[in-house]
Amino acid sequence: MTNETFDVLIIGSGHAGGMAAKILSESGIRCLMLNAGPVADVARNTEHKPAYELPYRGFKPPGRLEHVFQASEFNANVWVDEREVPYTFDPAHPYNWVRVRLFGGRSLFWSRQSFRLSDYEFKGKSHDGFGEDWPISHADLSPYYSRVEEIFQVAGAMDGPPQMPDGNYVLDNEPWSQSMQRFIAAGKPFNMPVCKQRRALGRDGLASSVNLLLPDAEKTGKLTSISNAVVRELTIDKNTGLPNGCHFVDRLSRREMHVKARVVVLAAGTLESTRLLLNSKVGNSSGLVGRYLMDQVYGPGVTCSVPEARNGKATKELMGGGAIVPRFRNITTKNDAFLRGYALNVTSRIAPVDPRNFAAYGAELQRKLEEYHGSSFHMTMMGEVLGRYENHVRINKSKADAWGIPVLHVETKYTENEYNMAKDAVEVGSAVAEAAGFEVLSKNVVPNPPGYSIHEVGTCRMGDDPKHSVLNKWCQSHDHKNLFVVDGASFTSAGWQNPTMTILALSMRASEHLAGEMSKRNI
């Protein structure tokens, strides 16, 4: 019988867990990492195939992954199947919970957009009175952002306004294409800053926990990892009341097991970490575990064509490049229709224009596709969702997953604030496109269901007051000093930004704090 007690148990292996493993193991701390899914091996698990060789000709397998809009028949096997790990919601207010349980989690598949939060997010309440300020500022996190940007090789330009702080970048010195220059000029009357896109280049084509973080941890010899370990609940020391490990079930055999550790670090992804806390009934003296679920509004956007690039006239000078328009609403002026704001992802491409942009079919459609080929220019919105108490998750005791673990019930919806923001984004985007001389082919103001962005954050928000927050500024439970939540659950507000860089920086900061406290024997 093994009686080994690890220094730290890390649950989850994505960006958050990988960073915790790297920092802690490099500090000489013995870590055990549990991940709910198997290791993905591209050489063994994939094959390049034409769509016609697949059973459904590339259509998403019917009835599967209904809430994973991103899924296709090619990648259907990488997502969590909601029939295996279900969740519930009011059909009138659907939620798209998009999950990956492979080792490395969602760090294996992400868009690489890499932004810092600014003090317009960290100190949002001070700026506009809504919600709560974070207990930290950009200055607190900036050194960690810089180190994360180095590890992830973030490319960008030092062109950010105050609402999009610059960082430690692989500098992007590519000149703007002419179509982008026209867009920039047309955006000026709207006080719209247009900046170079910021994205993680990673190494060898990947910017994931499995290639940028876990190898460093494994090199120390201090990290032990177990795959296919589905954690059922945390265990509590009866004498101290502190978490001291967990029960888990082997995904394949369903063998029930447990492990012990002095410290528990949750990094299972925002909602899985929260589900674990709720199922374990720990860390919730505030009653706020599960509350203030946030994400970002995705779906609204504008698709255009650059007329000069049609009929085979697209050139690299005219077309190409990506830009980010950081939030520009409610910065120096106040918008009456909504609080906070949105960003626009802008892309110019020498690429086919999707057929659905034309109300035509047959030979007429084919002529349009040939004429418009190479003239694609589009904008998509990333809008901040406000943190509201009523948007929450809780345990649904009447339903369990394939391993008998009670599932989450998600209760969240967008409000007029988000809908008005989406409307504004499409109106402004269309106006700028037309002013730039582009033809607007299609547009959409309707947000995708909450969760679609895969940027779910909150539900264990951080703060200084234990009555109004779950975690302190070190991502440490107010209730249990040896319990940390280092994924997106700690967010106090969502911002418009892709949260990955902030999750990584917070995990790095929390892990260094934890290592320091452990060396001082405070934990």
Added chain:
Amino acid sequence: MLRRDFVRAVVSVSFAPRLLLSQQATNPAPPLPAPVPWTQGLNPKTPLPHTEVPDGIAETEQHFFTAVQMATLVRLSDVLLPPIGNKPGALQAETPLFLDFLIGSSPTARQKMYTDGLNWLDSESQRRHKAAFAKLDATQADSILKPWLRSWMSDHPPTESHAEFVNIAHEDIRRATVNSKAWSDVLSSDEQMPVAAGLYWYPIEPDVYAESSDSARMPAHVIAAPKAAHAMPVYPR
């Protein structure tokens, strides 16, 4: 007998049974049931048989749509995506029968949208042209379809009832055709639209979902007979 020969004989007699017993205690492997174990033989040098997808060789059996609905879908597919240049049309790609399979496997809401949509097309055709949609010429079909065509963005098809069907069916017909083997076979390398292909992920380790699915709860096709009731065959030698 010399004394040393006597001693050697006594020693060998007393040791032999213990030696035999110790050999038995190592639990030797049972004899193989056949000359070669079942799973040994396939190896990386084993040639892989070449197989084809059934499309273009076998015909999909129609199960879901009624005969009238299928006739309407065939005409709709031909109108929306006829052969253009060297590219096959929806009919050459056997798209209507593929959609019968796809929609027949889909959730009820999707099935209803299709059956309602096809029924509406036919009734509208009867109302306007006194003929089944399947019998309409291109101009007549266009008069019904064109007013409902919309431009739209991904994940947000139009929500008006007839527009929803016309635009989603159009997209499905296009995708099923463009992703077909027939389409792939004729595309040359300089085409603007390359062959639809991608990185396919196989299931990664056995998935637990299979165990909990409806199919897993069905009784096995062949159930092994209980030992006592299973008469062993006896062959003359």
